[in-house]
Amino acid sequence: QSVLTQPPSVSGAPGQRVTISCTGSSSNIGAGYDVHWYQQLPGTAPKLLIYGNSNRPSGVPDRFSGSKSGTSASLAITGLQAEDEADYYCQSYDSSLSGWDVVFGGGTKLTVL
């Protein structure tokens, strides 16, 4: 059971907008820790998609955007394309005796219809 909660799957038609939620608690997202998002295409390693809640690395299309509020974060994808079909993971940190632990969401499979 993941510390951060994501929907197992979302889907949308080409050109549509989809959102993926990432729900945490007061010990992780709600504590002010940043949220990052990763895209994992089939058979490949995760790739950084959004960092620091809402920032896109160089090369990531502006169709991808992130936001954070309270104990949750969201990833939005507009103008859905076939190549967006992948697994998406949110990541943050959780307060612990060692300072903080890296925590992930369970992942969301995006299907482009």
Added chain:
Amino acid sequence: EVQLVESGGGLIQPGGSLRLSCAASGFTVSSNYMSWVRQAPGKGLEWVSVIYSGGSTYYADSVKGRFTISRDNSKNTLYLQMNSLRAEDTAVYYCARDGGIGGMAWGQGTLVTVSS
């Protein structure tokens, strides 16, 4: 450019040991927080261990006492020594540079299969 290349995975019997390596380029391992993250077949990402720039190390409860993270500054390489391996340790193991607010940069992963 940040690059991470894992190696050392393979098929190992339950109870056996394996050492994974992660060769880094484009940055200095010892100046960064470095993590190992694993992904069991068909499952999500699971954080395994971290070594801070100051040398402190931390582990997930599932591997505590069995796995050891370390680094060789002269080789700019991260390691994960895995002992007393179990079937449930079967996964692709990724090393990652934890950039904090900048997110994680990942290697391509190495597959560890624990089976008799």
